[in-house]
Amino acid sequence: MPKDGGIGASSxxxxxxxxxxxxxxxxxxxxxxxQTYAVxxxxxxxxxxxxxxxxxxxxxxxxxxxxxxxxxxKDVGGNPAGWLINxxxxxxxxxxxxxxxxxxxVRHVGDAYAAVIAETYAQAKDAAEQVAADxxxxxxxxxxxxxxxxxxxxxxxxxxxxxxxxxxxxWIEDNRAAVDAAIKAAPHVTTLELINNRLVPxxxxxxxxxxxxxxxxxxxxxTTTSQNPHLxxxxxxxFVMGIPENKLTVVAPDVGGGFGSKIYHxxxxxxxxxxxxxxxxxxxxxxxxxxxFLSDAHGRDHVTKIELATDLEGNFLAIRTETLANVGAYLxxxxxxxxxxxxxxxxxxxxxxxxxxxxxxxxxxxxxPVDAYRGAGRPEATYSLxxxxxxxxxxxNLNPFDVRRKNFITPDMFxxxxxxxxxxxxxxxxxxxxxxxxxANVAGFEARVADSAKRGKLRGMGLSTWVEACGLAxxxxxxxxxxxxxxxxxxxxxxxxxxxxxxxxxxxxHGQGHETVFAQLVSERLGIPESSIEIVHGDTSKIPxxxxxxxxxxxxxxxxxxxxAVDKIVAxxxxxxxxxxxxxxxxxxxxxxxxxxxxxxxxxxxGEIAFSAYVPHNYPLETLEPGLEETAFYDPGNFxxxxxxxxxxxxxxxxxxRVEVAEFICADDFxxxxxxxxxxGQVHGGVGQGIGQALCENxxxxxxxxxxxxxxxxxxxxxxxxxxxxxxxxxxxxxxxHNPLGVKGxxxxxxIGSPPAVVNAVIDALHRGGYSHVKHIDMPVTPSRVWAAMQxx
Amino acid sequence: MTKVTLTVNGKSMSGEAEGRTLLxxxxxxxxxxxGTHIGCDTSQCGACVxxxxxxxxxxxxxxxxxxxxxxxxxxxxxxxxxxxxxxIQQAFQDHHGLxxxxxxxxxxxxxxxxxxxxxxxxESEIRHYLEGNIxxxxxxxxxxxxxxxxxxxxxxxxxxE
Numbered sequence: 020m021p022k023d024g025g026i027g028a029s030s031x032x033x034x035x036x037x038x039x040x041x042x043x044x045x046x047x048x049x050x051x052x053x054q055t056y057a058v059x060x061x062x063x064x065x066x067x068x069x070x071x072x073x074x075x076x077x078x079x080x081x082x083x084x085x086x087x088x089x090x091x092x093k094d095v096g097g098n099p100a101g102w103l104i105n106x107x108x109x110x111x112x113x114x115x116x117x118x119x120x121x122x123x124x125v126r127h128v129g130d131a132y133a134a135v136i137a138e139t140y141a142q143a144k145d146a147a148e149q150v151a152a153d154x155x156x157x158x159x160x161x162x163x164x165x166x167x168x169x170x171x172x173x174x175x176x177x178x179x180x181x182x183x184x185x186x187x188x189x190w191i192e193d194n195r196a197a198v199d200a201a202i203k204a205a206p207h208v209t210t211l212e213l214i215n216n217r218l219v220p221x222x223x224x225x226x227x228x229x230x231x232x233x234x235x236x237x238x239x240x241x242t243t244t245s246q247n248p249h250l251x252x253x254x255x256x257x258f259v260m261g262i263p264e265n266k267l268t269v270v271a272p273d274v275g276g277g278f279g280s281k282i283y284h285x286x287x288x289x290x291x292x293x294x295x296x297x298x299x300x301x302x303x304x305x306x307x308x309x310x311x312f313l314s315d316a317h318g319r320d321h322v323t324k325i326e327l328a329t330d331l332e333g334n335f336l337a338i339r340t341e342t343l344a345n346v347g348a349y350l351x352x353x354x355x356x357x358x359x360x361x362x363x364x365x366x367x368x369x370x371x372x373x374x375x376x377x378x379x380x381x382x383x384x385x386x387x388p389v390d391a392y393r394g395a396g397r398p399e400a401t402y403s404l405x406x407x408x409x410x411x412x413x414x415x416n417l418n419p420f421d422v423r424r425k426n427f428i429t430p431d432m433f434x435x436x437x438x439x440x441x442x443x444x445x446x447x448x449x450x451x452x453x454x455x456x457x458x459a460n461v462a463g464f465e466a467r468v469a470d471s472a473k474r475g476k477l478r479g480m481g482l483s484t485w486v487e488a489c490g491l492a493x494x495x496x497x498x499x500x501x502x503x504x505x506x507x508x509x510x511x512x513x514x515x516x517x518x519x520x521x522x523x524x525x526x527x528x529h530g531q532g533h534e535t536v537f538a539q540l541v542s543e544r545l546g547i548p549e550s551s552i553e554i555v556h557g558d559t560s561k562i563p564x565x566x567x568x569x570x571x572x573x574x575x576x577x578x579x580x581x582x583x584a585v586d587k588i589v590a591x592x593x594x595x596x597x598x599x600x601x602x603x604x605x606x607x608x609x610x611x612x613x614x615x616x617x618x619x620x621x622x623x624x625x626g627e628i629a630f631s632a633y634v635p636h637n638y639p640l641e642t643l644e645p646g647l648e649e650t651a652f653y654d655p656g657n658f659x660x661x662x663x664x665x666x667x668x669x670x671x672x673x674x675x676x677r678v679e680v681a682e683f684i685c686a687d688d689f690x691x692x693x694x695x696x697x698x699x700g701q702v703h704g705g706v707g708q709g710i711g712q713a714l715c716e717n718x719x720x721x722x723x724x725x726x727x728x729x730x731x732x733x734x735x736x737x738x739x740x741x742x743x744x745x746x747x748x749x750x751x752x753x754x755x756x757h758n759p760l761g762v763k764g765x766x767x768x769x770x771i772g773s774p775p776a777v778v779n780a781v782i783d784a785l786h787r788g789g790y791s792h793v794k795h796i797d798m799p800v801t802p803s804r805v806w807a808a809m810q811x812x
Numbered sequence: 813m814t815k816v817t818l819t820v821n822g823k824s825m826s827g828e829a830e831g832r833t834l835l836x837x838x839x840x841x842x843x844x845x846x847g848t849h850i851g852c853d854t855s856q857c858g859a860c861v862x863x864x865x866x867x868x869x870x871x872x873x874x875x876x877x878x879x880x881x882x883x884x885x886x887x888x889x890x891x892x893x894x895x896x897x898x899x900i901q902q903a904f905q906d907h908h909g910l911x912x913x914x915x916x917x918x919x920x921x922x923x924x925x926x927x928x929x930x931x932x933x934x935e936s937e938i939r940h941y942l943e944g945n946i947x948x949x950x951x952x953x954x955x956x957x958x959x960x961x962x963x964x965x966x967x968x969x970x971x972x973e
Contacts, residue, residue, distance in 0.1 A: 031908075
């Protein structure tokens with residue numbers, strides 16, 4: 020029987036009402052008295068030296084209020100990388116300054132080198148064109164291809180960084196000799212070279228920022244499209260602008276999707292604050308979509324060689340990978356963590372592989388910065404691993420289901436320490452694989468192949484079994500690994516005098532439905548109706564602190580912080596109840612919204628306790644402060660490890676190479692589930708993006724460093740008719756053992772598990788159709804690539 | 813600047829527009845109706861879909877002046893007279909057909925135009941019709957279900973659940 024509220028209920032989303040009626044409150048919806056408009060001048064060349072920027076003509080144009088160039092920010096700080104990565108030889112990564120506006124050089128198409136503020140948007144746009152016309156940039160040879168970037172030491176993205184190498188990272192360096200030896204001695208080694216295609220996150224709401232300055236108090240306010248307003252405040256305060264944290268409020272109101280791209284602080288945010296200070300007027304900026312393509316942090320972009328050593332029965336002996344990871348022209352905030360600790364640590368997958376060694380070289384190029392995009396490193400690891408396993412199965416003529424099953428870490432082996440530094444707490448990979456096979460009706464597959472063949476289609480099935488690490492992260496471990504921030508989450512639970520509740524959370528919702536889910540949590544714990552619980556997020560002036568939402572951490576870390584704060588509320592409530600009921604505190608039991616003296620019918624309702632806390636007439640004032648508000652900071656004890664088995668069936672049109680996804684099946688283990696409707700929606704969305712990566716999306720820079728795919732005319736976003744209905748299940752649940760909710764996180768799973776399932780299915784279809792010479796096709800598996808591979812016999 | 817007068821959601825509204833002012837910007841910036849969103853600059857994403865004289869249009873592709881005298885319905889005008897969600901809006905909530913909400917106004921306006929033309933569309937007809945509305949959050953699954961449900965069809969059966 021489905022519940023109608025609390026944990027486990029598919030409560031309808033309260034936030035939907037405003038979104039469905041046009042009453043959302045996105046950054047660009049704000050209109051402020053006296054507001055002005057910023058427009059940025061962006062480089063049209065990939066690599067160039069700024070010779071001169073003449074702003075004299077522009078300054079006299081109608082409506083122009085201010086013009087900024089890199090010169091104005093050369094003495095303020097840069098936007099730093101959040102993780103320090105050390106190379107194999109122990110040297111720290113190369114970390115060039117990332118200025119608010121480019122100074123000296125422009126380093127990618129879209130790199131902002133000036134900004135104009137004017138009374139109207141049209142005036143600012145006209146003026147920015149004039150600045151561009153009056154700017155001389157000496158074009159330099161662009162560095163686009165990663166292999167060439169590393170090989171050509173004379174041509175540098177950053178003059179001070181030879182060979183364009185950010186770091187050369189080994190994980191784990193101590194494993195290297197054993198892995199090399201195991202591969203040398205192995206009965207069979209499967210090698211696969213592949214590209215994890217570069218993607219543009221494409222949240223549907225373009226980035227936007229509004230800066231305000233209040234001269235009377237010296238306060239600043241930044242309203243911005245952020246997944247992570249406290250981090251933005253910290254970076255603006257401590258690193259970039261030097262505005263004291265207590266004088267800066269950062270608000271991220273309704274945010275229209277993020278997928279990673281809005282975790283980071285961007286220069287536009289600093290610029291609108293600086294301009295607001297100069298003009299003492301609000302300064303607003305909203306990206307055009309083409310600007311978003313050029314300047315949002317992109318995702319993925321790995322070139323990898325993976326080797327899998329096995330015996331002839333397909334038992335895994337060792338894995339070795341070498342990856343070139345593109346970080347683009349500057350280091351975005353999480354750019355150094357993504358290809359390392361979010362990637363290398365997952366290279367053992369859900370398997371008991373004895374030894375693993377991962378090498379990643381991060382490379383600067385004249386392209387937009389690359390950072391975490393939904394899944395962030397884990398899709399890259401999963402794709403490499405699940406593709407090479409599939410290739411090995413074909414080489415040794417082994418069943419891909421059996422091979423995965425016999426290599427799985429089995430339930431009796433948890434907790435399980437992997438050779439790449441993680442300690443999986445729990446899981447049951449066999450159960451999710453069984454579930455997926457049952458959902459897919461694997462036994463009926465041959466009949467479906469025959470049916471497809473009648474229609475001229477080649478049908479194939481692809482499998483991907485995966486595990487990921489999310490719920491970032493234990494702060495002490497993150498610190499050892501180079502993180503420059505803590506990764507706890509904070510929450511305040513404020514019980515108001517009339518008994519309703521405001522919950523302030525540092526997690527940020529930009530589509531995930533926190534206002535509904537977090538209310539379900541608190542409702543379950545306190546026996547208060549969900550409608551009496553308000554969730555407040557996205558405003559640094561209201562919330563104690565926060566690390567925002569990314570890495571599927573909102574519920575497992577943010578929800579756990581709320582749970583801990585509720586613990587404190589209940590504990591204080593018991594003290595108050597004990598006084599009011601004239602009983603010992605230890606005898607008070609809290610359940611279903613009532614504080615009861617155990618074994619009696621003497622009770623006080625939660626509302627009575629709340630009222631007493633604020634009107635403390637009958638209250639233990641000698642030993643207890645009035646009020647009922649508690650804050651908790653929750654630092655996770657480990658990562659969480661969602662896992663699952665995904666099965667994809669495709670039909671390939673043998674005449675055109677077009678791939679259609681016929682079935683997509685997900686059997687996930689997310690541990691406990693709070694709102695099944697929302698969990699399923701998260702998986703749908705992730706799978707949609709994964710199918711997009713596998714079949715259509717590609718970010719293409721030409722040899723000059725021009726972004727060829729910089730609009731929805733050229734970048735193939737998946738549309739409604741590119742995807743099927745998905746069949747998703749989360750009934751296999753091994754609850755997380757180290758957070759109070761037993762939850763693991765579901766936000767990225769779909770995007771992590773799905774791309775290899777799709778590509779494995781395409782290869783399977785081609786083999787069944789007689790094209791067994793096709794060993795691999797790089798994503799996106801477009802009709803032209805499939806057709807070309809079919810013909811390349 | 814030219815005066816542009818529209819009937820918006822049943823009310824006469826006027827404002828000044830430049831020759832280059834797009835209907836989407838006019839609705840948002842001049843009339844303050846920010847439910848209509850702008851998600852791209854190439855008329856691809858569909859976040860700006862409104863109804864003009866009964867037809868779904870991308871309001872970023874139309875000059876405000878060209879709409880002068882027209883009858884416009886935006887997302888703000890879709891709820892029932894008592895303020896409750898209409899059938900399509902309610903179906904989107906019931907079936908979790910939205911996450912971040914940014915594409916949602918355009919989706920609802922397009923779905924409404926589809927159902928006016930074709931009251932019982934098939935799954936395939938819905939997917940084809942919504943091809944001009946991009947959603948990055950939902951993978952479209954629950955949007956298609958919501959439209960099926962709004963048309964009175966059993967979405968759960970059709971989505972094979």
